[in-house]
Amino acid sequence: MKMSHDPSAYKIFLSPGLASGCIALMTAIKDNEEATPFSYEYGYLCFRILLLSLGASLLSRLGDRNLERAVELMQDPRYDICLMSDIFSAQIAWSLNTLVRTPQETGCDWALGWEPHKSHPPYDEIISREEAKALIDILWEDRVGFLRAMRLTFIPGLAALLFLNWRYGCLEHKYANVNSHPWKQIREIHWRCLLVITANQDDPVSRITDHFCVLTNFDPRKRKSLFEKSKDSRAILEAYISRLAPIDPAMYDAYHINRLSALLDLVTPNLEVAVEDLLPTLFKVTLDRLWEVVRGKNCTYDSAILGIALTLEQLRIMFKSLRENNLTRHAIARILEELVRSSILDLIASLFMLLDPDAEENSKSDIANFNLIQTTNSMIYELSLSTPPDLLRDHFQDYTVSWFKICHHFDYLRLCIPDAEKHTERNRRRDKHYESCILMWENIFHDLEQMDNLHATRELTGRCLYHQCQDPAGQGRLGGFYICPRCLVACYCSTRCQIGQVLLSNPL
Numbered sequence: 001m002k003m004s005h006d007p008s009a010y011k012i013f014l015s016p017g018l019a020s021g022c023i024a025l026m027t028a029i030k031d032n033e034e035a036t037p038f039s040y041e042y043g044y045l046c047f048r049i050l051l052l053s054l055g056a057s058l059l060s061r062l063g064d065r066n067l068e069r070a071v072e073l074m075q076d077p078r079y080d081i082c083l084m085s086d087i088f089s090a091q092i093a094w095s096l097n098t099l100v101r102t103p104q105e106t107g108c109d110w111a112l113g114w115e116p117h118k119s120h121p122p123y124d125e126i127i128s129r130e131e132a133k134a135l136i137d138i139l140w141e142d143r144v145g146f147l148r149a150m151r152l153t154f155i156p157g158l159a160a161l162l163f164l165n166w167r168y169g170c171l172e173h174k175y176a177n178v179n180s181h182p183w184k185q186i187r188e189i190h191w192r193c194l195l196v197i198t199a200n201q202d203d204p205v206s207r208i209t210d211h212f213c214v215l216t217n218f219d220p221r222k223r224k225s226l227f228e229k230s231k232d233s234r235a236i237l238e239a240y241i242s243r244l245a246p247i248d249p250a251m252y253d254a255y256h257i258n259r260l261s262a263l264l265d266l267v268t269p270n271l272e273v274a275v276e277d278l279l280p281t282l283f284k285v286t287l288d289r290l291w292e293v294v295r296g297k298n299c300t301y302d303s304a305i306l307g308i309a310l311t312l313e314q315l316r317i318m319f320k321s322l323r324e325n326n327l328t329r330h331a332i333a334r335i336l337e338e339l340v341r342s343s344i345l346d347l348i349a350s351l352f353m354l355l356d357p358d359a360e361e362n363s364k365s366d367i368a369n370f371n372l373i374q375t376t377n378s379m380i381y382e383l384s385l386s387t388p389p390d391l392l393r394d395h396f397q398d399y400t401v402s403w404f405k406i407c408h409h410f411d412y413l414r415l416c417i418p419d420a421e422k423h424t425e426r427n428r429r430r431d432k433h434y435e436s437c438i439l440m441w442e443n444i445f446h447d448l449e450q451m452d453n454l455h456a457t458r459e460l461t462g463r464c465l466y467h468q469c470q471d472p473a474g475q476g477r478l479g480g481f482y483i484c485p486r487c488l489v490a491c492y493c494s495t496r497c498q499i500g501q502v503l504l505s506n507p508l
Contacts, residue, residue, distance in 0.1 A: 007074035007084060010067065013049075013056035019127045022050035023135050035138040038145030048155065050135075054164065055092045055157035057126045061111050062095040085156035086251075089201055093159045096204040100163065100211070109167055132168045133182075140185040143192060144232040150196040151239050154251075158193055159201040165189055166208045169215070178216045187212060187226060191266040195239040199253040206259060213262060225317075226265050233270035237278045240267050244285035257293045260286075261310035268314060271321040276331035280338040283318075286311070287342040294350050308351060309372045316379040323386035332387055336395040345399055348376055348444070349406045357413070357433040358426055369433060373440050384447040392449040400453045403445055410438045 025046045026037040037043025059066040070091040074084045099108050110117035113125035127135070139146050149155070169186040177183070190212060197205050212218070218226060230236055240263065246252035255263065264286075271279065290311060293304045322332060351372065359365035384392060414434035445454060 007071045010052075010056055010071055010074075010088070013053045014060060014067075015053070016124065019050050019053040019057070020131055022046045022053065023127065023131050023138070026050075026138050027134055035141040036145060037138060038142050038149045044149055044153075047149075051155065051157040051161060052088075054126060055088060055160040058111055058160055058163070059092060059095055061120075061123055062099065066091065066095050083154070085154065086198075086200065089156045089159065089198065092157055093201040093204050096159055096163055097207075100166075100204050100207045108163075109171075112164065112167060114167070114171075127164075129168065129171065132164060136165065136168060136182075136185055136189060139189050143188065143230075144235065146189075147192050147195070147232060147235055147239060150193070151235070151242070154198075155196075158197055159204050162190055162193055162197075162205055162208055166211065169212070173215060183216075187216065188266070191227070191263070192236075194259075194263055195236070195243050195266075198251045200251075202253065202256075206256065209259060209262060218262060218265070225269050227269050229269045229272070233272060234275050234278065236267060236270050237275050237282055240264075241278065241281055241285050244289055254292060255289060257289070257304050257307035257311070260289065260307060261314050264311065264314040264318075268317050268321065271318055272325045273327060273331075276327050279322075279327075279331060280334045283315075283335060284338050284342055286315070287339070287344060287347060290347060291342075294347065294354070299354055305351075305354070305368050305372065309368070309375050312372075312375045312379050316375070316382045319379065319382040319386050329388065329391070333391055333395075336387065336391055340395050340399075345396070345402070345444070349441075351376075352437050352440075353409075355433070355437075357430045359429065359433070361429070369436075373436055377440055377443055380444045380447050384449070389449045393453070396445075396448045396450055397453050400445075400450060403441070403450070403454065407438060407441055410434050410441065414438075 026043055027035065029035065029037045029040060029043045031039070037047060056067060059070060063069075070088055073087050073091070099111065107117070109115035110120045110123065112127075113123040114129060116122055150158075165186055169183065172180075172182050172186065178187075190209070194205070194209065216226060243252065243263075244255055267282070290308055293299060293308060296304070299305070322335070355369045355372065356365040359369055411434070414431055445451065
């Protein structure tokens with residue numbers, strides 16, 4: 001391993017048979033007939049050398065000077081602060097980036113020496129297909145130790161491993177369906193690596209993940225997970241939490257919202273009583289990531305809204321699992337506390353403010369609006385089924401005043417149209433959209449056992465006392481839920497109402 005700290009030694013990793021020899025040595029490390037290379041330093045070192053050999057070989061084949069360029073960067077004094085293995089990983093990812101842009105069945109296999117290609121010279125196999133299968137079997141049998149090793153150490157060149165894993169998966173796909181056991185192995189190895197892959201390898205790995213999702217017809221809206229419960233549920237949840245709230249932001253960027261639902265597909269089956277102490281933090285880091293996206297500058301359908309909707313669908317499945325796994329009352333209470341602390345209802349309201357109220361029927365934006373409304377309703381309904389009613393009432397009761405304000409805001413946006421446009425098709429669509437939002441908002445509070453609190457709050461707030469109030473009689477479910485900060489007596493339902501004179505009575 002000292003060689004990996006010497007730039008001039010990287011060409012030695014091109015030695016024929018080096019990667020194959022590492023696989024043979026790892027195969028020999030067994031406990032009770034199962035491969036356990038990651039339980040021993042010897043096996044771990046074999047794996048590290050394997051990745052260095054695989055990465056160096058791919059670099060040399062994907063460009064005339066790719067490996068030389070990587071060595072030059074390692075020797076450049078401007079990059080003294082960087083780990084050599086980190087530079088090596090980044091160069092591998094950069095070289096693989098163009099190779100994995102299109103999901104060709106055999107268009108990439110020439111780099112591994114598995115298939116000829118008319119645009120490239122023939123190469124010897126880095127490792128044979130049989131050896132690739134043996135490696136996948138090893139990683140699968142010792143997947144618990146594999147994830148532990150990846151979490152506790154920095155492993156360079158994981159993108160090269162995931163490229164090999166993907167190409168073997170495409171080969172396997174020709175002879176077996178995506179539900180076969182070999183495909184399950186290949187898929188889970190890839191997803192486990194997603195929990196720890198560094199930012200400088202993200203581009204090719206993201207494309208490979210997209211190809212996997214296409215091959216497996218992954219769609220969280222179909223409500224069927226790709227994965228089953230794992231033996232190391234706690235390690236998976238801890239890795240997910242660490243990935244979404246990384247200690248070293250230089251190595252790990254914020255996780256892309258459009259891939260978050262796919263990552264959660266590995267996490268969701270592992271919610272159980274044994275890990276209930278981790279669940280509040282798991283929900284927190286997930287909601288924090290959604291808040292970051294909503295507050296971003298470019299929160300559009302393509303960049304964010306679809307990914308958020310798919311993530312909310314995963315949250316719905318997670319809420320359902322709380323009921324199916326019989327979590328303790330104390331654990332559910334702690335989860336509710338975190339949901340309130342993370343302002344989940346404000347997040348929902350903010351999302352609906354970002355939707356396009358003028359979307360034409362059956363357009364992409366209109367479908368996004370419908371899907372988000374339905375997904376949100378289903379998510380909160382699942383939470384209500386999984387939670388004792390008294391806990392729901394207690395934890396969300398302080399939100400009732402905000403409920404009125406948001407409902408009022410939807411009403412205000414619905415009515416905020418010039419007279420000349422009131423009978424247009426645009427107005428009809430806008431009116432329908434905000435009516436759907438208001439109905440969704442009412443359903444949420446009904447499911448959260450807050451209707452009694454809403455009625456009590458409405459009676460306490462009274463009517464708006466200002467002349468220019470658009471609803472002085474309180475017929476529009478609004479009411480004076482704001483209080484004048486100067487007199488603490490005069491009620492009003494919007495800042496607009498304070499412009500005129502007091503109409504009903506002057507408490508001053």
